Amino acid sequence: MRLIPFALLMLCGAVQAAPEAVSLEQAGVLYEQHCQSCHGANRLGGAGPALLPESLSRIKPDEARAVIHNGRPASQMAAFGDRLNPAQIDALVSYLYQPAATPPTWSDADIRASHRILTDVDTLPNTPQHNADPLNLFVVVEAGNHHVRVLDGDRFEELANFQSHFALHGGPKFSPDGRFVYFASRDGWISVYDLHNLTMIAEVRAGLNTRNLAVSNDGRWVLVGNYLPGNLVLLDARDLSLVKHIPTLGADGTQSRVSAVYTAPPRDSFVVALKDVKEAWEISYAGKPDFQPRRIEAADFLDDFSFTPDYRYLLATSRKALGGQVIDLDTGKAVTDIPLPGMPHLGSGIYWKRGGNWVFATPNVSKGLISVLDLQSWKLIKEIPTEGPGFFMRSHLNSPYAWTDVFFGPNNDAVHLIDKQTLEVAHTLRPMPGKNAAHVEFTNDGRYALLSVWDTDGALIVYDAKTLKEIKRIPMNKPSGKYNVGNKIEYAEGTSH
Ligand code: DHE
Numbered sequence: 001m002r003l004i005p006f007a008l009l010m011l012c013g014a015v016q017a018a019p020e021a022v023s024l025e026q027a028g029v030l031y032e033q034h035c036q037s038c039h040g041a042n043r044l045g046g047a048g049p050a051l052l053p054e055s056l057s058r059i060k061p062d063e064a065r066a067v068i069h070n071g072r073p074a075s076q077m078a079a080f081g082d083r084l085n086p087a088q089i090d091a092l093v094s095y096l097y098q099p100a101a102t103p104p105t106w107s108d109a110d111i112r113a114s115h116r117i118l119t120d121v122d123t124l125p126n127t128p129q130h131n132a133d134p135l136n137l138f139v140v141v142e143a144g145n146h147h148v149r150v151l152d153g154d155r156f157e158e159l160a161n162f163q164s165h166f167a168l169h170g171g172p173k174f175s176p177d178g179r180f181v182y183f184a185s186r187d188g189w190i191s192v193y194d195l196h197n198l199t200m201i202a203e204v205r206a207g208l209n210t211r212n213l214a215v216s217n218d219g220r221w222v223l224v225g226n227y228l229p230g231n232l233v234l235l236d237a238r239d240l241s242l243v244k245h246i247p248t249l250g251a252d253g254t255q256s257r258v259s260a261v262y263t264a265p266p267r268d269s270f271v272v273a274l275k276d277v278k279e280a281w282e283i284s285y286a287g288k289p290d291f292q293p294r295r296i297e298a299a300d301f302l303d304d305f306s307f308t309p310d311y312r313y314l315l316a317t318s319r320k321a322l323g324g325q326v327i328d329l330d331t332g333k334a335v336t337d338i339p340l341p342g343m344p345h346l347g348s349g350i351y352w353k354r355g356g357n358w359v360f361a362t363p364n365v366s367k368g369l370i371s372v373l374d375l376q377s378w379k380l381i382k383e384i385p386t387e388g389p390g391f392f393m394r395s396h397l398n399s400p401y402a403w404t405d406v407f408f409g410p411n412n413d414a415v416h417l418i419d420k421q422t423l424e425v426a427h428t429l430r431p432m433p434g435k436n437a438a439h440v441e442f443t444n445d446g447r448y449a450l451l452s453v454w455d456t457d458g459a460l461i462v463y464d465a466k467t468l469k470e471i472k473r474i475p476m477n478k479p480s481g482k483y484n485v486g487n488k489i490e491y492a493e494g495t496s497h
Contacts, residue, residue, distance in 0.1 A: 022091035030092050034080060042100055044208060048076065049166040050187045051096045052104065054209040054228045064093045073456075074145050074477070106188070106208050106229055111242045114205035121194065121201050121238065126179070128196045130159050135486035136444045137195055139181050141168050144456055144477030148183070150198065153443050153484060156450075156462050156472050160198040165189035170212035170347075171483055171496050173263075175219040175237065178485040182222055182237070184213045190224055192240055195485065202240040206233040211258050216285045217265040223283070225258030225272060232258060232272065232283075234291060244291070250277025251295055260304045260347060262497045264311040264329070271329065273302035273316055280305075280314060280327055299325055299334040304347040306497065308375055309358055315373075317346050326378055339380050342367030348392045350402060350494050351375065352420050361418075363390035363404055370404055370416075372423055382423045387411035392439045395494035396487070398446030399465050401426060402494070405438040412436045415451065417468075427468060431461050439479075442494065444486035452479040 022030075031043070038048035049055060056064065068089050071079035084092065128134045136153035146167070150160040165185035173182045180201070183191045188207035193200050206213075207226035214223050215237060222235040232246040248256045256276035264271050268286035272293070278301055281293035298316070302325075305316035313335065314327045323340035327333070340346075342364025349362035358375040363386075370384040370393070388409035395402040401417040415437045417427040429451075431437045436454040442465060443450075449465045452458065453476075460479045462472040487495045 020087060022087045024091065024095050024098065027088070027091035027095035030084065030088055031095060034083065035092075038076065042102075042104055043096070044104055045166075045187050050208060052208065052228065053097050053099055055187060056096060061093050061097060064096060065089055068092060104208055104228065106205075108242060108245060111204060111206055111233065111245070115202070115241060116204070117202045117239055118200045119194070119197075119202075124194060124197045124199070126196065130196075130198065132159060133444075134195065135178055135489070137178075137485045138441065138450065138482050139172055139195075139485070140450075140460060140476070140482040141172070141183075141480045142476050142478065143168070143454075143480040144458070147477075148193075149476075150195065151474075151482075153448075156474065158474075162193075162200065165191065165203070168480075169210075171481055171488075173213060173215040173222075174483075174485060174488050175215060176217060176489060177219070178489045180219075180237070181483075181485075182213055182215055184210050184224065186210060188224075188226065188228075190222065190235065190240055192222075192237070204235065204240045204242070206235065206242075207231070212260055214261045214263040214270055216270065217263055217268060218285065221270075221285055221289075223261050223263075223270045223272075225261040227257040227275075230255050230257040230276070232261065246283075246291060246293070248272075248274055248281075250274065250279055251297075252277070259302055262305075262307070264307060265491060266311050267329065271305075271307075271314060273298075273305050273314075275301060275303065277301070280316070282329060294332070296327060296329070296332045297334070298327060299337070304345065306346045306349045306360070306362070308360070309351055309493070313375075315346055315349070315360065317344055336378050338373060338378055340364070340371050342369055342371065342389070344371060345391055348496060350393050350395055350496075352395060352397075352402070352493060354421055354423075361393060361402060361404075363393050363407075365389050365391060365408070368406070368409070370402075370418065384418060384423055384425065386416055386425070387414045387428070392481075394440040394442065394449075394496075395420065396442035396446035396449075396465070397493045399442065399449070399494070401465075403440040403449060403451070405440075407436065407438050412438075415440070429463075429468065431470075432459065439481050441482045441484050442487065444484055450482050452476075452482065454478050454480065 040046035043051040069081040132152035138151040140149045167186040188210040191203040206224040209228035211225040224233040234243040256274040259273040259275040270283045272281040300318035303317035322337040324338035326335040343366040344362040351360045372382040388406040391407035393404040406414045419426040
């Protein structure tokens with residue numbers, strides 16, 4: 001096949017011959033000509049994001065096609081519709097969704113070469129250099145323009161606003177004193193930012209496709225869970241220098257991706273769920289750790305998970321019929337399956353006391369219902385119907401309501417407030433009708449709830465959590481998650497891990 005030169009296309013003017021098919025091999029050449037300078041050799045990423053199938057899994061080919069043709073507003077991604085014909089764009093899209101001919105690798109040397117110290121932390125004051133309450137700051141991820149804003153949680157005013165790596169995902173994690181916040185991007189970039197001095201300290205690329213990170217309860221270690229390459233990467237929390245990578249091989253030697261990693265503070269350990277082998281791992285960081293995993297056999301492959309309030313049990317999403325399973329971290333045994341057929345988003349699940357008992361509630365991403373479990377009997381005690389499948393859930397010890405979004409479907413502008421005792425929907429808010437409302441976080445005292453309107457012309461809306469009156473609306477471009485420092489470092493009831 002012959003590529004039609006651009007000049008010839010122009011000469012042809014209105015005469016539009018049907019473009020000839022373009023082979024994948026030719027698409028590879030087009031990639032080198034047009035894409036590689038930003039997206040990197042072998043599609044590993046550069047100034048622009050990685051374009052590996054793993055990195056593109058959330059984007060439908062039609063969207064990728066449109067982005068190549070039209071560019072992406074408010075980003076460096078230019079429009080190529082005037083340089084590439086539809087057949088070339090189609091072939092390029094197919095090429096991007098193909099696995100690389102040689103599987104990409106990311107070695108310790110690559111990790112070390114990507115490491116950058118941006119500020120010498122030893123030269124900085126170790127007290128807050130702003131007048132806001134350091135335990136009531138909010139870190140807000142503005143996904144639409146890949147920025148992070150730091151807000152004073154008393155006045156709801158901005159203290160800092162800085163560019164992040166492309167596509168931060170998951171909740172940022174904090175050092176135990178709340179001074180440092182750690183971010184992970186889907187492309188594997190880990191950054192640490194100093195909230196006392198409002199400055200970035202260091203960054204490193206720990207993998208090519210990352211799930212999430214956890215910070216040890218003693219503030220010394222950061223553990224990153226990767227899909228690509230499937231492994232764990234241990235970093236020194238002080239400056240993100242590489243300590244070591246931990247291969248995630250199952251007991252039978254099978255290589256696995258990491259579904260999620262969290263810290264379990266009372267256990268002084270990281271807990272890891274593996275995606276391709278039926279194992280959960282506990283990695284102790286107590287004393288002088290050797291970071292050898294304790295393998296716990298699971299009854300199924302595990303996805304995201306959550307803990308009971310005492311961190312003894314792990315509630316994990318499993319692919320089997322019932323949808324969830326409970327693992328006892330003390331005995332190392334799978335306890336029971338739990339009926340969660342709506343694809344629960346367990347990382348967003350929260351617990352609270354109902355009467356004298358702990359209950360756990362989780363949204364489901366494929367069904368419009370909230371599943372509520374009794375944590376003593378593991379019985380499903382209620383499925384609360386919602387106006388559509390949801391993603392996030394939040395509450396606070398001082399709030400009578402659990403706030404949960406409708407993330408998918410025509411009613412995704414709605415947020416339900418569930419009465420934590422009656423388990424009925426008590427209120428439904430529509431903060432900006434027609435625009436996706438999602439993800440809530442409370443101030444440290446629980447007086448105010450901050451909600452995202454997840455739209456290019458979106459907003460962060462501050463509600464009085466009792467009267468439900470709107471207090472303030474701050475325009476933002478797709479604000480996704482927001483995190484209150486105090487709630488996060490206290491692992492407060494009602495927030496995510
Ligand atoms: Fe997330 C948290 C997995 C898609 C926004 N998401 C998490 C966590 C996991 C997870 C394991 C907990 C990590 C943590 O906080 O340390 N997310 C997944 C998926 O498997 C899924 C469904 C598909 C995927 O591509 O990974 C997925 N997530 C999304 C999105 O499409 C969202 C809505 C937009 C985005 O940013 O990609 C999204 N996920 C979030 C957010 C959190 C999150 C904002 C943190 C919530 C919190 O309050 O802590």
